[in-house]
Amino acid sequence: MRIPGDKRVVCLTGNVWTKERAFDPRRLLEEHGFRQPNWFTTGLPTTAEGVHAVTPGDFRLGKIEDRILAHIDFGGDTYGITKSDLEEALTTAKEGAIVVGPQDIVAQVADAIREAVVFTIKSENMNLSRHLEEANKRGQVHRIDVDTSATRAWDKANDLILETLGLSR
Numbered sequence: 001m002r003i004p005g006d007k008r009v010v011c012l013t014g015n016v017w018t019k020e021r022a023f024d025p026r027r028l029l030e031e032h033g034f035r036q037p038n039w040f041t042t043g044l045p046t047t048a049e050g051v052h053a054v055t056p057g058d059f060r061l062g063k064i065e066d067r068i069l070a071h072i073d074f075g076g077d078t079y080g081i082t083k084s085d086l087e088e089a090l091t092t093a094k095e096g097a098i099v100v101g102p103q104d105i106v107a108q109v110a111d112a113i114r115e116a117v118v119f120t121i122k123s124e125n126m127n128l129s130r131h132l133e134e135a136n137k138r139g140q141v142h143r144i145d146v147d148t149s150a151t152r153a154w155d156k157a158n159d160l161i162l163e164t165l166g167l168s169r
Contacts, residue, residue: 001069001083001112008096009086009113010034010165013106013129014121016146023154025119025161026100032167033094037085043077070099070108080105095167103129110135119161121146 003009010029018024026036040054054062059078062068071080081099086109089097099109103120110116111134118135120128124145128136135141142164144157162169 002087003113003115004090007090007093008034008165009090009109009116010096010098011106011109011116011118012098012100012121013103013118013132014144015126016121016123016148018148018154020154023158025121025158026098028158028161029095029098032162032165034096034098035089035093036098036100037081037089039079039081039085041077041079043075043079069112070101070105072102072105081109103131107131107135110138110140114138114140116140117165118142119144119164121157123147 012025021027030036036050039051040059041051042054042056042059044053046053056078059068059071062082067082067084069081069083069086071078086097086099099106106118110118110132118132118141120132120141121144124147128141128143132141142160144160146153146157
């Protein structure tokens with residue numbers, strides 16, 4: 001998988017999310033020039049933006065041909081990201097790609113792309129997902145504890161993300 005030298009792959013996962021769009025780390029990173037890749041599903045065709053349907057046979061062929069970056073089985077369907085969809089996001093974005101998803105998807109991306117930066121957003125008492133253990137050992141994981149009841153908690157979390165990536169508000 002080719003990552004252009006001037007682009008980065010950032011992953012967001014965790015168990016705590018804001019309901020306020022203005023504080024959403026995805027939005028923050030998109031405003032700074034990151035783009036989310038399209039996802040695929042083997043389930044019923046969807047009208048969701050950024051998700052396209054593939055047949056189960058095309059998915060299996062994609063795995064055999066090493067075109068699948070990451071995938072997860074959920075409710076009898078498979079969801080995931082192809083390498084070509086990530087490459088498209090990288091080439092069309094100013095800064096790079098942002099992958100937002102469950103820990104097992106993020107772990108697969110981090111395993112395939114060792115330069116990927118992973119942010120896991122948790123409440124203080126939550127353990128790190130077992131899926132992220134290897135990425136954590138490699139130093140890719142940045143844990144951000146968020147107390148959703150605290151004032152400016154999401155501002156602080158977003159500031160940590162920007163600081164880690166060397167970006168400014």
